[in-house]
């Protein structure tokens with residue numbers, strides 16, 4: 001089939017079942033945008049390329065499908081970088097297209113020429129540049145395969161302008177072979193057997209669940225296994241939602257702002273079944289005193305994560321779902337009980353209950369979270385920004401299903417939440433989507449209100465308005481003698497006027513009794529809505545493990 | 558225990574692979590001693606020899622991080638008794654006739670080669686395991702080295718047992 005490069009890109013995308021792309025055009029991608037004109041693939045015009053990358057990422061996290069974003073060469077490409085890096089650290093499948101100057105101009109410092117392939121090497125799973133028109137279908141096929149399989153991640157494709165315009169004879173492959181790429185999906189039977197045996201011998205076993213369980217769709221198998229073996233369950237930030245947090249065995253998130261019960265439980269454990277998590281420092285606290293008595297079983301599709309941060313007794317390289325399934329088959333006949341341990345877990349849970357029922361005015365953030373939680377349906381999607389807001393949500397909010405809690409964990413990107421919620425809403429238009437935001441974070445991408453209004457994407461932003469870069473302020477309060485340096489945001493903007501200026505809805509909430517109605521109204525009005533929660537400016541997120549501390553050193557404030 | 562490690566990686570010969578690999582080393586603070594690249598028996602596949610100092614845990618991480626790179630096809634650990642070769646070109650000052658004779662003598666003993674002779678300088682090529690090359694360089698240093706070029710090590714395991722961890 002003979003066609004222009006731009007058309008071949010579109011044809012390839014259709015074959016990958018792409019329905020929507022987030023981006024901003026420019027000189028170097030006009031031919032591609034010309035092809036998008038009137039096409040079945042919906043293009044969402046964002047107001048900043050960073051937001052386009054986050055939206056693609058949010059789409060991917062909410063749906064499990066690849067999210068796609070586009071930017072022009074030069075500044076368009078560099079603007080994508082933060083979004084790509086955020087997706088990379090959280091293993092989210094994104095394919096990013098960047099325009100490039102025509103091939104004959106490359107290397108001449110042409111107008112808006114940069115090197116996105118070079119720039120994004122350390123923050124992509126892989127990246128490409130088209131050298132010829134004919135290779136377009138192969139490279140796109142490869143890019144999607146790499147992005148979505150194994151440990152997913154972002155892939156960037158740099159598209160010289162003349163490659164978009166030139167005609168070539170295209171063949172669209174059904175599949176492509178990548179010789180150096182062949183993720184191990186099936187776990188080694190010997191290792192799986194060892195893992196089960198170690199768990200059966202354990203007296204104080206616990207499961208530590210990460211984002212890999214969500215990615216591999218292993219929630220059901222996990223639930224079965226932990227019920228069968230009666231394993232208490234803690235999660236990392238990325239694992240939130242992989243296991244129902246209202247389950248009697250659930251202890252919530254662990255880590256720097258984890259639940260005290262969870263932090264204590266994992267510190268006491270003698271065997272940890274870690275599934276699809278990478279033992280980040282925010283999860284383990286000081287690794288030298290992390291779970292000092294525990295032997296670790298680590299299931300992960302990424303061999304490089306195993307043994308990277310903590311010593312591992314039983315490594316199992318493989319897909320979480322597959323491996324858990326096989327563990328289930330082995331464990332089914334020989335279950336061992338550990339009643340004393342479960343008693344202790346129960347005690348921890350009862351003793352360390354998070355307190356949320358504050359009646360204060362201005363609002364206490366914990367109360368805001370509690371009320372939001374009571375309005376949310378199980379399948380609704382919570383996205384977060386970064387800071388105290390994120391940790392209030394992660395700590396206090398219960399989630400029970402995969403892909404209903406979306407947060408920038410690894411990179412901790414302020415400004416992620418709002419555009420990611422746009423992507424999530426595009427992926428799941430039938431669900432309510434709320435971004436639990438900080439005022440500082442929301443300001444980093446609030447221009448996207450324009451996108452939500454023009455494109456009619458009714459997401460809700462709940463701003464925990466404390467007039468501070470609260471998380472940094474909290475560190476300054478606790479560890480720097482209250483010397484608040486560069487953290488006061490002032491009393492601006494007026495969020496109601498901001499919303500109004502963009503044609504969105506705005507609601508201000510000052511009293512605890514008004515929270516629920518505001519959230520319900522925001523969900524039902526069918527328009528993008530900003531809720532300004534006027535919270536106590538110097539409220540803190542506790543409990544907290546001080547930086548460098550052990551999980552058990554958690555302080556209550 | 559820290560020691561020298563030698564790895565061989567087979568990589569797809571794509572633009573940017575070297576940058577990808579060296580970037581990964583820099584970013585993760587893996588200090589590399591030498592790295593050398595060349596062709597293999599298969600078209601489109603290059604062979605890279607990497608040497609570094611560290612404990613086994615570090616070696617393990619380096620192998621795993623190398624394997625994450627899509628264009629890396631296979632990484633092999635070189636055994637301690639593997640064939641390891643370096644090549645050095647040494648330009649020496651030979652204006653003194655006595656020195657010249659001495660250099661020629663050492664060159665013969667080391668089975669090195671004189672590959673260029675000028676009025677007051679010559680270039681010696683020496684190949685061998687790193688210790689040999691090192692020893693030769695040390696020996697001729699007092700004569701006055703004008704230029705020295707040592708190519709990174711190339712290595713190959715002995716025998717015919719299957720190699721390395723493919724992906």
Ligand SMILES: Cc1ncc(C[n+]2csc(CCOP(=O)(O)OP(=O)(O)O)c2C)c(N)n1
Nearest residue numbers: 387388389414438439440441468469470471
């Ligand atoms: C892009 C970016 N810049 C800076 C930071 C450092 N940082 C982490 S939390 C935080 C404060 C966030 O403020 P806000 O969004 O108002 O949330 P709050 O902590 O007040 O709830 C900052 C500046 C970051 N994570 N991301």
Ligand SMILES: [Mg+2]
Nearest residue numbers: 438439468470
């Ligand atoms: Mg704030």
